[in-house]
Amino acid sequence: MMNLNRRQFVGAMGSLGAGSLIAGFPSIVLGAAKARVVIVGGGFGGATVARYLRMSAPDVEVTLIERNEKYVACPFSNEVLSGEREIASLTYDYKAHTARGTHVVHDEVTAIDPVKKMVSTKGGKRIAYDRLVVAPGIAFDWTATEGASPELEKTMPHAWKAGENTLLLRKQLEAMKDGGVAIVTVPRRPYRCPPGPYERAAQMALYFKHHKPRSKVLILDDGETIAKQALFEEAWAKLYPGMITWMSGKNGGKILRIDQKKRLLDTELGDQTGDVISFIPAQKAGDIAIATGLTDKSGWCPVDAMTLESTIHKSIHVIGDASSAGAMPKSANSAVSQARVVADAIVAALSGKPAPMPYYTNTCYSLVAPDYGFSIVGIYQPEGGKIAAVMGGGGLSPTRAPAYVRKAEAEYGYSWLKNVTAEAFL
Ligand SMILES: Cc1cc2nc3c(=O)[nH]c(=O)nc-3n(C[C@H](O)[C@H](O)[C@H](O)COP(=O)(O)OP(=O)(O)OC[C@H]3O[C@@H](n4cnc5c(N)ncnc54)[C@H](O)[C@@H]3O)c2cc1C
Incomplete structure (x- = not known):
């Protein structure tokens, strides 16, 4: 004792x-x-x-x-x-x-x-x-990108822990001139919420479409493929034509270093800069x-x-x-x-x-507009000492679905949010 x-x-x-x-x-x-x-x-x-x-x-x-x-x-x-x-x-x-x-x-x-x-x-x-x-x-791994530091939170808000930092990013978007460029960076895998940065690009474009229609969103991605790729690309083209550009790691998306003072993101294909930059850092436990x-x-x-x-x-x-x-x-x-x-x-x-014997599930909705959603579902069980996806147990929303399906999925998404927050906090 x-x-x-x-x-x-x-x-x-x-x-x-x-x-x-x-x-x-x-x-x-x-x-x-x-x-x-x-x-x-x-x-x-x-x-x-x-x-x-x-x-x-x-x-x-x-x-x-x-x-x-x-x-x-x-x-x-x-x-x-x-x-x-x-x-x-x-x-x-x-x-x-x-x-x-x-x-x-x-x-x-x-x-x-x-x-x-x-x-x-x-x-x-x-x-x-x-x-x-x-x-x-999560914690942020600021050492993963040369030149990055926690100071970036104030100038290039990650908004990857929701709260004040999300509001700061919103304020920066509001202050941005029409015709400006907002950059969203995507870190090395794994990071929390794999489809989150691409949903973010869509929500930024939604704001621009209504308030600053000459503005653009550029995604600089460390990786080569994205979660729900076909669904995002279809949605971006349909809802926000010409407004969102995605650059994969090998095509100039991978950020090698950051110059915080000059607001330059140095990639293999040259420097990028934006009027607003949401720099999402690499992550760890x-x-x-x-x-x-x-x-x-x-x-x-x-x-x-x-x-x-x-x-x-x-x-x-x-x-x-x-x-x-x-x-x-x-x-x-x-x-x-x-x-x-x-x-x-x-x-x-x-x-x-x-x-x-456990079974695990995951459902993830992405909202690219209030009446346009899609989802991915996974079911998992222990297999060979690891948590593995159950074959045939999950699924992805179809591409080329009619508008009422996208609207229904958005509504399911809002219901999901109500349920999951009630389960955790109410
Ligand atoms: C923009 C964005 C969109 C997302 N969208 C979705 C979505 O649509 N669907 C979905 O399923 N997921 C989504 N996610 C991911 C989701 O938010 C996280 O996966 C989830 O919050 C993880 O839960 P957690 O309990 O592991 O960690 P957290 O929710 O981060 O909780 C950890 C808690 O621990 C506390 N804490 C940490 N260290 C200490 C300590 N030493 N002492 C005391 N307290 C401590 C923190 O304050 C925090 O409250 C999204 C994430 C982002 C950033």
């Missing part, structure tokens, strides 16, 4: 409330210690685990540690750029989690000790766990995953395909964007699907039972 003096104990109890998971003082139910699950990160992944643990295992103590009091969801935040949506419609708090009995702690986790099974926070708390879920999302040694050389966290338990540290599950989840893309829908699996796996482990 860890030694806390009286002052430390009272302080810790005051900050977490009675019945909390203070190290060495586990909650007691009828003389038996409750199992303690701590979740780091209250995004789509972490928040959904909290929900399902409270629902399926009311005797388990669940603590959700999230640095921010408000969460701004990224899905459909590209619509903020076109003016079709207010950021408030994507903003959630954690009141529903508190009401359900989760201990919500707004603090930043600064260290995890996988041996002592202890989490430390910036605010000075030390919280013990039996099982830990790490769901910190959230900092706390790296600091805990949960990542491998890919920068992401290897996990067991059945339980999403780290293959590096026992009793720690990593979900969402931070994990290396085989064939699953890094998306909110993947994070929520993984959260359901982890909640089951944890309940099984705490009851000494084997984890049930």
Whole structure:
């Protein structure tokens, strides 16, 4: 048992409330210690685990540690750029989690000790766990492009963590002259939300079409192919003819270095510049995953395909964007699907039972205009130790579909957003 003096104990109890998971003082139910699950990160992944643990295992103590009091969801935040949506419609708090009995702690986790099974926070708390879920999302790898640095957030907003940075990008588009060029850069793979940059280009073009019709969007892409390529190319040509140009890595899209002062993006085929630039940096697992040694050389966290338990540290599950989840893309829908699996796996482990066979799903809608959407669906299961796509289990919207199909898909997309945010935050 860890030694806390009286002052430390009272302080810790005051900050977490009675019945909390203070190290060495586990909650007691009828003389038996409750199992303690701590979740780091209250995004789509972490928040959904909290929900399902409270629902399926009311005797388990669940603590959700999230640095921010408000969460701004990224899905459909590209619509903020076109003016079709207010950021408030994507903003959630954690009141529903508190009401359900989760201990919500707004603090930043600064260290995890996988041996002592202890989490430390910036605010000075030390919280013990039996099982830990790490769901910190992404961090930006500013070292991946020469000349890049976090300063770029202010001048070339990535808007890849929705919130203030999204609003900054919107402001820059509003301030841009008609006839200007907006650049969207696409980083090395994998990154969160593979179709997101191409949806962004469409939403920017939508805004230009209505307000600055002589303006253009240029996509500078590190890669050679894009998610839902035929569908995007068809939509761009139909809705925004001549307004969007996509340059693949080999055709001048790969950015070799950035001159921040001159606003130059140096590619193999020469310099590019734009009136507005959304520079989306390369990505890796959230900092706390790296600091805990949960990542491998890919920068992401290897996990067991059945339980999403780290293959590096026992009793720690990593979900969402931070994990290396085989064939699953890094998306909110993947994070929520993984959260359901982890909640089951944890309940099984705490009851000494084997984890049930999981199946994972992902559905991703792209909105290129309010009445024009399309989607991709994937179903995944463990195969040969990896999370693999189930053959014939998914699908892609057809190209050349009539307008009513595109409109219906847009409506399904809006319903999807309602459902997935309700599952995580309401
Ligand atoms: C423009 C855009 C559009 C997108 N569109 C879609 C879409 O249409 N469909 C879809 O499925 N996905 C979409 N995504 C992807 C989706 O947003 C992410 O995949 C999803 O948010 C991942 O969830 P997560 O829980 O892993 O991480 P996050 O949602 O990023 O949550 C991580 C949380 O952990 C917290 N945190 C991190 N470190 C700490 C710490 N040390 N201590 C305490 N708290 C910490 C963070 O504050 C954050 O709240 C989009 C993304 C972008 C950028």
